[in-house]
Amino acid sequence: MTTVPMPDFVESRKEFLSRLLFLALPIMLQNLLVASVSFIDTMMIGMVGESALAAVGLANQMFFLMTLFFFGVSSGAAIFVAQYWGAQDKTSMHKVMGIALITSLAGAFFSSIISLSIPETIMRIFTNDLEVVARGREYLVVVAVSYVFTAVVMTFSASLRSTGDAKTPLYISFFSMSLNVVLNYLLILGKFGFPRLEVRGAALATVIARGAEMVLLLLLIYGKKRAVAAPLRSLVSFNRTMVKRYFVTCLPVILNELFWSLGMTTYKVAFSRMGIEVIASVNVSESIQGLFFVVLMGISNASAIMIGNRIGENHLDVAKLYAKRLLVIGFFTGAVLGGCLAFLSPWLPLPFNLSPPVARMTTLSLISLGLLIPIKAYNMVLVVGVLRSGGDTRFSMFVELAGVWLIGVPCAFLGALVFGIPIYYLYLFVGLEEAFKWIVGMFRIKSGKWVNRLTEDLPSTGVDLA
Numbered sequence: 001m002t003t004v005p006m007p008d009f010v011e012s013r014k015e016f017l018s019r020l021l022f023l024a025l026p027i028m029l030q031n032l033l034v035a036s037v038s039f040i041d042t043m044m045i046g047m048v049g050e051s052a053l054a055a056v057g058l059a060n061q062m063f064f065l066m067t068l069f070f071f072g073v074s075s076g077a078a079i080f081v082a083q084y085w086g087a088q089d090k091t092s093m094h095k096v097m098g099i100a101l102i103t104s105l106a107g108a109f110f111s112s113i114i115s116l117s118i119p120e121t122i123m124r125i126f127t128n129d130l131e132v133v134a135r136g137r138e139y140l141v142v143v144a145v146s147y148v149f150t151a152v153v154m155t156f157s158a159s160l161r162s163t164g165d166a167k168t169p170l171y172i173s174f175f176s177m178s179l180n181v182v183l184n185y186l187l188i189l190g191k192f193g194f195p196r197l198e199v200r201g202a203a204l205a206t207v208i209a210r211g212a213e214m215v216l217l218l219l220l221i222y223g224k225k226r227a228v229a230a231p232l233r234s235l236v237s238f239n240r241t242m243v244k245r246y247f248v249t250c251l252p253v254i255l256n257e258l259f260w261s262l263g264m265t266t267y268k269v270a271f272s273r274m275g276i277e278v279i280a281s282v283n284v285s286e287s288i289q290g291l292f293f294v295v296l297m298g299i300s301n302a303s304a305i306m307i308g309n310r311i312g313e314n315h316l317d318v319a320k321l322y323a324k325r326l327l328v329i330g331f332f333t334g335a336v337l338g339g340c341l342a343f344l345s346p347w348l349p350l351p352f353n354l355s356p357p358v359a360r361m362t363t364l365s366l367i368s369l370g371l372l373i374p375i376k377a378y379n380m381v382l383v384v385g386v387l388r389s390g391g392d393t394r395f396s397m398f399v400e401l402a403g404v405w406l407i408g409v410p411c412a413f414l415g416a417l418v419f420g421i422p423i424y425y426l427y428l429f430v431g432l433e434e435a436f437k438w439i440v441g442m443f444r445i446k447s448g449k450w451v452n453r454l455t456e457d458l459p460s461t462g463v464d465l466a
Contacts (some may be wrong), residue, residue: 016325020302026166028298032291033170033177040181041202042287044188046353048198050280055135056199057283058126058272059119061265062140065258066111066147067154072257073104074158075304076250079388081162081228082305083453086312090227092242097159097228098235099246103254104151115144126272127279135199142203149210153217159228160221162305168220176213180205252397253388263404267430270412271423278423281358285365288348292337296377299330303385311390316451323386323445327378330385334377342370364424372431375438382441391452395444399437408433 046053077100084093115122119140123133157169183205190196197204222229238246272279303326310319341348345366349359387396408430415421415429444450 013325016322019306020299020326020329023161023164023166023305024298024302026170026298027161027301028294030166030170030173031294031297033173041184042283043351043353044184045199045202046280046284047189049353050276050355050358051129051131052135052199053283054127054129054276054279055123055132056139056202057279058123058132058268059136059139059143061126061268062111062115062122063143063147065261065265066107067150068257068261068264069107069111069254070104070151070154072254073100073107073250074154075257075384075388076100076246076253076393077155078158078162078304079249079253079308079391079393080246081159082308082389083312085163085227086309091234093159093163094228094230094234095238095242096246097155097230099238099243100159100250101152101155101235104155105148108147108151112144112147115140115147126269127276129276132276139199139203142200143206146207146210149207149214152214153210156217156221156228160226161301162308163227164305165226166302168226169217172213172217172220175216176209179212180209183208249391249393252393256383256393256397256400260400260404263401263409266409267412270409270416271426274416274423277355277358277361280354281361281365281423284349284352284354284358284362285369288362288366289341289369292341292373295333295337296330296373296380299326299333299377300380300384303330303381304389307386308389311451311453314453316453319390319451320448323390323450326385327381327445330381331374331378334374337377338370338373340370341373342367345370361423364422365427368424368427368431372427372434375431375434379434379437379441382437382445386445387441387450390450392444392450395450399440399444402440403433403437407436 041056042053045056077096080096081093084090084096119137120133122140123136127133153172157172160166160168184202185191186194187197187201187205188199190201195201220226268279268282271282303322306326307319307322310316310322345363348366349362352359352362354362383396383400387393387399411430411432412426415426421429
């Protein structure tokens with residue numbers, strides 16, 4: 001493989017940061033909307049009661065699993081889309097999108113059927129509390145339809161961002177999330193003459209908002225003929241060679257997200273054995289933490305686009321330079337965010353309807369989570385932004401899964417069931433997995449083995465289309 005020398009047009013640090021912010025800000029805002037809706041959902045469900053709060057949190061583990069599956073499939077496709085876009089090969093880009101879309105829809109239909117057919121079985125994985133199981137069942141049988149809508153939205157949104165269009169997904173998400181919040185208020189609490197549906201209302205609001213989001217996104221993409229407006233023929237015209245290439249590179253990403261999300265769900269199984277109060281606290285703590293993670297999600301996704309485009313242009317030295325800069329930015333941004341989370345921890349739980357013991361537990365948990373954010377930030381940019389965009393998906397899978405399943409999961413069960421560690425200290429104990437990923441990841445970056453040009457059979461243009 002011939003590498004194009006480092007070009008003369010390499011940006012100054014100011015230009016580099018401007019480009020990063022141009023790509024990252026719309027992604028940050030979109031993720032802020034998603035996290036804000038989760039925050040408001042949790043707050044409104046909290047008004048119903050702690051059993052409802054626990055039920056929705058546990059029932060949403062199915063949605064969490066599927067979202068991470070969709071993220072794995074769409075992120076895998078985004079690796080190719082970014083590099084094909086950099087190499088000016090729109091036809092191949094559309095074919096890869098087709099593979100990702102079909103894969104995501106297959107997973108969505110499967111999970112919808114499972115949620116509709118055995119909702120009580122799903123809930124009993126986490127808890128035997130009859131009220132929590134009953135409320136969780138109500139939620140699952142309604143929300144199951146939204147998995148299909150989410151599969152389509154995530155595939156097209158990730159592809160749009162990889163071509164440099166991060167604003168369209170932001171605008172659509174703003175509409176969808178605003179609709180979700182309004183419907184939550186009307187249907188959960190029964191305002192302005194609407195029935196008070198509580199848990200079912202939250203699920204119904206999600207289904208309506210996700211369906212509207214999918215329809216509007218597709219109308220804008222195809223109506224304005226955006227770069228990802230692939231004809232149906234292109235979406236299904238991929239050959240065996242392309243499917244093999246996609247899954248050789250992307251299967252580790254998909255398995256990574258699937259087994260990582262299973263690991264996170266397994267944490268919830270361990271936490272749920274500590275009681276309903278702990279689960280209620282965990283749901284509140286993690287919804288608050290999600291608000292702080294939106295910045296890191298924006299940086300890591302923007303990193304993947306910037307590095308992927310450069311590799312597609314065959315400017316590998318520039319890609320390595322970008323990786324070093326972005327990892328440093330990720331760590332120090334995480335340090336600032338973590339400090340803010342810890343400092344604000346006494347006041348952030350106040351909007352929720354929590355009993356004093358659960359509120360105190362949540363405050364201490366937020367301090368622990370704040371201490372972990374800097375290293376989590378580095379690892380997020382490392383895995384999502386650098387290793388995956390460089391096609392080093394097998395190694396990133398190894399790092400993630402080894403950390404979760406060999407360190408994190410054992411620590412969660414030992415801490416919860418054997419040592420009886422309070423949840424706020426248990427977060428730090430489980431955080432040992434992040435330290436492992438950090439150390440191993442730094443050695444991988446220094447080796448330079450993470451850079452792989454997936455479009456090396458295509459001519460290098462050196463033209464920046466992102």
